[in-house]
Amino acid sequence: MGRGGEPRRVHAHDGDLGAAVARAQEGDEAAFAVAYRLVQPGLLGYLRGLVGDDAEDVASDAWLEIARDLGRFRGDGAGFRGWSATIARHRALDHLRRQKVRPRSSALEQDVLELPGPHSTADLALESISTVRALELVGGLPRDQAEAVLLRVVVGLDAPAAARVLGKRPGAVRTAAYRGLKRLAAQLAAAGVTEEGPRTLGEST
Numbered sequence: 001m002g003r004g005g006e007p008r009r010v011h012a013h014d015g016d017l018g019a020a021v022a023r024a025q026e027g028d029e030a031a032f033a034v035a036y037r038l039v040q041p042g043l044l045g046y047l048r049g050l051v052g053d054d055a056e057d058v059a060s061d062a063w064l065e066i067a068r069d070l071g072r073f074r075g076d077g078a079g080f081r082g083w084s085a086t087i088a089r090h091r092a093l094d095h096l097r098r099q100k101v102r103p104r105s106s107a108l109e110q111d112v113l114e115l116p117g118p119h120s121t122a123d124l125a126l127e128s129i130s131t132v133r134a135l136e137l138v139g140g141l142p143r144d145q146a147e148a149v150l151l152r153v154v155v156g157l158d159a160p161a162a163a164r165v166l167g168k169r170p171g172a173v174r175t176a177a178y179r180g181l182k183r184l185a186a187q188l189a190a191a192g193v194t195e196e197g198p199r200t201l202g203e204s205t
Contacts, residue, residue, distance in 0.1 A: 013077070016038065021070075039080065046154050062088040082157055145176045151173075
């Protein structure tokens, strides 16, 4: 549980992940493969929200950097998720700059995570839809809210970890995630889901 009795999104395999990372740092290639399998799905979902169809390429670049710098990492399984997300985010922003796609606004990064209660409407709403549909809906949010939701729900980071990824305060991150999830819940409740294709976070509204 997080502070104030709030549920913390802890991945069931974070203990296994921490152990795999420690072995990988000692040169165990099989352990690195385990770490990759545990982290890649969430990382790829996050990158899809940032760069759309280029997520696989950006993830490959991120993993090359993760492998290269693994010896410098210090922390547990949850820490590794956050560290990996930070590297992936940097690679995604580099990619957007190369594509000459300007992120919507740096104010977008002002805010991500912990939900207000264990059974919030927004939380339940987001969990009730498919991953693909969720990414389509999240793509329509302001970028600060979208990144907050992606880091919270897809990557599984808590507020302090997500704040470190974004270079923001945990409170701002919680606010953004909460607003984003409430907005998604309202869209679902109104059955107002657009039929437009998913957008990347670099596109303007």
